[in-house]
Amino acid sequence: MPKIKLPRKSPRLDMTPMVDLAFLLVTFFMLTTKFKADEPVVVDTPPSISNLDAPDDSFIVVTVSPKGQVFLNTDNKKRRLELISAIDEAKGLKLTDKEKNAFAVISTFGVPFDKLKWFLGLEPEQRSKYVQPGIPTDTTTNPSNELSTWVHTARQHFIEDKLVVKGDRESDYEAFHKVVKTFTNNNAHRFNLVTNMKRDE
Amino acid sequence: MAEVSQDSGGGHKKGGGKPKGKKHSTHIDMTPMVDLAFLLLTFFMLATSMNKPKTMEIVMPDDKVKPKDQTELAKDRAMTLLLGPSDKLFYYYGLPKKGEAPQLERTDYSPDGLRKILQERRTWLRNDASLKVEDRELFCIIKPTGKSKYKNLVNIFDEMNIGHIKFYAVVDITPSEEDAVYQNK
Numbered sequence: 001m002p003k004i005k006l007p008r009k010s011p012r013l014d015m016t017p018m019v020d021l022a023f024l025l026v027t028f029f030m031l032t033t034k035f036k037a038d039e040p041v042v043v044d045t046p047p048s049i050s051n052l053d054a055p056d057d058s059f060i061v062v063t064v065s066p067k068g069q070v071f072l073n074t075d076n077k078k079r080r081l082e083l084i085s086a087i088d089e090a091k092g093l094k095l096t097d098k099e100k101n102a103f104a105v106i107s108t109f110g111v112p113f114d115k116l117k118w119f120l121g122l123e124p125e126q127r128s129k130y131v132q133p134g135i136p137t138d139t140t141t142n143p144s145n146e147l148s149t150w151v152h153t154a155r156q157h158f159i160e161d162k163l164v165v166k167g168d169r170e171s172d173y174e175a176f177h178k179v180v181k182t183f184t185n186n187n188a189h190r191f192n193l194v195t196n197m198k199r200d201e
Numbered sequence: 202m203a204e205v206s207q208d209s210g211g212g213h214k215k216g217g218g219k220p221k222g223k224k225h226s227t228h229i230d231m232t233p234m235v236d237l238a239f240l241l242l243t244f245f246m247l248a249t250s251m252n253k254p255k256t257m258e259i260v261m262p263d264d265k266v267k268p269k270d271q272t273e274l275a276k277d278r279a280m281t282l283l284l285g286p287s288d289k290l291f292y293y294y295g296l297p298k299k300g301e302a303p304q305l306e307r308t309d310y311s312p313d314g315l316r317k318i319l320q321e322r323r324t325w326l327r328n329d330a331s332l333k334v335e336d337r338e339l340f341c342i343i344k345p346t347g348k349s350k351y352k353n354l355v356n357i358f359d360e361m362n363i364g365h366i367k368f369y370a371v372v373d374i375t376p377s378e379e380d381a382v383y384q385n386k
Contacts, residue, residue: 015231022238029245046352048359050257064351164256169352173284173345176354180371184261192256195355 046169048195064167068175069134071110110134139181163191286348341369
C-alpha cells in the first residue's frame with residue numbers, strides 16, 4: 001500500500017492575541033485589586049437593601065466583633081499618624097516616633113491605653129499573634145470609656161470625617177448601643193452602618 | 202507563535218537578495234510566559250472582591266434635648282417595636298404608660314410579618330378622617346433589648362425603608378417593657 005503523504009503543516013498557532021488579552025486582564029486586575037488589611041477580627045456585616053457605597057476616604061470606622069469587642073481604624077497612614085500623635089498628647093503616653101510609626105502601619109486595632117505603648121513596641125510578628133482585647137467602651141463620657149477619647153480626639157482633628165460602624169451581624173445590641181451612645185455623647189448624630197448588599201427576595 | 206522579524210530591510214547587501222546565512226527559526230517559545238500570565242490572572246481574579254461594601258445612613262436623636270422642648274407624639278401615630286433575644290419581635294400600638302407593662306403582640310422579621318403589619322397600620326392611619334392631617338403618619342419607636350442582635354436592628358431599618366416610614370427613632374427600652382419581652386416566651 002502506498003503511503004499517504006500528509007501535508008506537513010506546522011501545528012503551531014499564533015498565540016499573540018491570546019497573550020495580549022491575558023496580560024491586559026492581568027494588568028486590569030492588578031490595578032483594581034485592593035488587598036485586605038490584616039484585621040484582628042473577622043466581621044460578617046448584616047445584609048441590607050441599602051444601596052449607598054461605603055466611603056472611600058475620610059472616615060473613622062468602629063468595628064464591633066461578634067463578642068462585642070470594639071476596634072477602631074481610620075483610612076490612611078498619614079491620618080493614623082496624626083491621630084496617634086494627638087492621642088499621645090492628650091493622654092501623655094510618651095510614645096516614641098518608632099511606636100507612632102508602628103501605629104500608622106497597623107490597620108484596625110483594639111488595645112486599651114495602658115497597653116498601647118507595650119503593644120506598639122512589639123515586633124510585627126508578635127503583634128499579629130497577640131489577641132487584642134478591644135477598646136474599653138461604655139455609655140458614659142468618663143475616662144473609663146476609652147472609645148470616647150478616641151472619637152473625641154479624632155473628631156477634633158478630622159472634622160469632616162464620616163463615622164462608620166462595622167458591626168458583626170451576630171453581635172449583641174448592647175455593644176452597638178455603647179458605640180452609638182459614645183457617638184451621640186460626642187455630638188455625632190449622623191453616621192453610617194456598613195452592610196452587605198442583599199439580593200432581592 | 203509570534204514571529205519576531207530580525208530581518209529589517211536588508212536590501213542593500215546583495216542587490217535585493219536575501220542574505221544566505223543559516224536559517225534560524227525566529228519563533229520564540231512563549232509557553233512559559235503564557236503560563237505565568239494565566240497564573241497571575243487567576244490569582245488576581247480570585248483575590249479581587251468585586252462587591253464593594255454598602256452602607257446605610259442613620260441619624261440618632263439628641264439625648265440632650267430637654268423634655269419640655271420635645272414635641273408630643275399623638276397617641277395613634279405611635280407604634281413601638283420591641284426587639285427581643287433570639288430573633289423575637291414584639292409590638293404594640295400607642296404610647297407606653299409609665300410603669301405599666303404593655304400588651305405585646307408577637308410578629309417576626311419576614312415579609313409576611315412586620316412588613317404587612319406596618320403597611321396595614323400605615324394605610325389605616327392615612328385614611329382615618331378623625332385624626333389631624335399631621336398625625337396621619339406612622340411613627341415607629343424602636344426599642345431593642347440588650348440581648349437582641351445587631352442584624353435585627355439593621356433588619357428593622359430596612360423595613361422602615363421598604364415601608365417608606367419616615368419617622369422612626371431608636372429609644373432605650375424601659376424596665377417594664379423589658380420584663381414584658383422576657384416573660385413573653
